[in-house]
Amino acid sequence: MSTESTIHDSIDSAATTVGSVWPIHSFVTANPLSGFEDQPFADAVEEATDLLGGRGYPCADTFRTALERGQIDQDILVSELNERGYEADPETLLDRIAEADPTDGDTADSDEESDADRVDAVLTKWLAAFLDEGRAHWPMPNREEGFYGAFRTLVDHDGEIPSRGVVADLPESPTVTIEAVVDDYPDDQWDAIFEEQLAALPGWTGFIKQRADANGEWQSEYPITVEGYLAVRLALLDAFRRRYRPVGGRRQQRAGAGRRTRRGVPERVGGDLP
Numbered sequence: 416m417s418t419e420s421t422i423h424d425s426i427d428s429a430a431t432t433v434g435s436v437w438p439i440h441s442f443v444t445a446n447p448l449s450g451f452e453d454q455p456f457a458d459a460v461e462e463a464t465d466l467l468g469g470r471g472y473p474c475a476d477t478f479r480t481a482l483e484r485g486q487i488d489q490d491i492l493v494s495e496l497n498e499r500g501y502e503a504d505p506e507t508l509l510d511r512i513a514e515a516d517p518t519d520g521d522t523a524d525s526d527e528e529s530d531a532d533r534v535d536a537v538l539t540k541w542l543a544a545f546l547d548e549g550r551a552h553w554p555m556p557n558r559e560e561g562f563y564g565a566f567r568t569l570v571d572h573d574g575e576i577p578s579r580g581v582v583a584d585l586p587e588s589p590t591v592t593i594e595a596v597v598d599d600y601p602d603d604q605w606d607a608i609f610e611e612q613l614a615a616l617p618g619w620t621g622f623i624k625q626r627a628d629a630n631g632e633w634q635s636e637y638p639i640t641v642e643g644y645l646a647v648r649l650a651l652l653d654a655f656r657r658r659y660r661p662v663g664g665r666r667q668q669r670a671g672a673g674r675r676t677r678r679g680v681p682e683r684v685g686g687d688l689p
Contacts, residue, residue, distance in 0.1 A: 419590050421602050423642070426593075429609035430641050432466060435628065436621030466614040475513035479506075530657045535616060537575050538648055541566060542619050546626075548633050559636065563589045563643030580653035589646030596649040612648050613641070620644070 432450040451459035460471035481487045482505065492505055501508060544555040545562050557565040567585040570576060581595045597605055613620045623644050626634045 418594055418602075422590055422593055422597075422605065425602075425605040425609050426642055426645060428606050429613055430620070430624065432610050433613050433617045433620045433624065435625035436618055466610060474516060475509045478512070479509050530655045531615070531652075533575075534648070534651045534655055534657060537573070538616065538651060539619070541573075541647070542616075542644075545637065545639065546622070546633075561637070561643060562639035563592075563646055566647050576651065577654045577656075580650070580656070582650040582654040585650060589640075589643045592646040592650055593642070596653050609645060612645060612652075615648070 434450050451463050454462070464471040478487070482489065482492075489505070496505070496508070503511075542562075544551070545558055545565060547554060555565065555569075557568045560568060567587070570582060570585065571578070576582060581592055586592050586595070597608055600608060620641070623639055623641055627638075627640055
């Protein structure tokens with residue numbers, strides 16, 4: 416299989432993690448976790464927490480408040496706990512949940528997170544300008560070239576983006592750009608890399624998927640694809656020298672590849688982005 420085909424297959428697989436999202440004005444509700452519906456509930460929550468962030472289950476204080484207010488029947492709860500082999504009383508179990516809850520005091524990755532925040536902010540600015548549907552007084556130029564093409568043409572005019580790495584001389588093809596960024600990683604990690612990046616801004620990714628699938632008037636006039644979006648995101652990560660540690664992708668997890676830490680990050684995944 417060619418590298419191009421491998422990249423396309425990995426993108427298709429990774430994109431299933433994020434469900435489609437309709438424009439706000441359409442008032443169509445969407446389940447943001449629809450990409451995990453093929454998995455057992457506990458597995459889906461764990462993987463979605465790793466990829467999308469947030470909390471998969473309520474914290475101990477939320478359960479305790481619900482108990483105090485009578486929103487959880489104490490007798491039913493005790494019966495269910497006993498049936499599942501838990502002999503301690505609910506208060507003791509809630510204390511254990513609280514003690515096991517990871518804290519937010521880890522600052523080891525603060526620099527990496529700030530770089531990722533900058534990438535998110537810059538990318539959101541570009542997406543908002545490109546995906547405008549007639550409301551902007553000054554439309555973004557070159558949109559008829561597609562999102563990747565317009566970015567490639569105009570990126571030199573954005574002072575927020577460092578002119579280094581692949582973004583300093585973007586190839587014509589988004590696939591070539593993606594390959595240039597992930598070339599130092601084994602291809603069995605590409606699913607994980609693409610999943611994490613597509614899940615970083617799930618609302619935008621979901622909207623891009625929906626717009627591409629619907630292929631309406633705006634998409635026909637100003638096309639955007641998941642591949643083009645991913646190429647721009649990876650190019651920005653490269654420009655900002657973002658240290659990169661992909662979360663284990665769905666294909667890797669099911670194959671049992673790699674030993675995972677508490678947060679789902681493989682303990683050894685290769686080097687950083689150049």
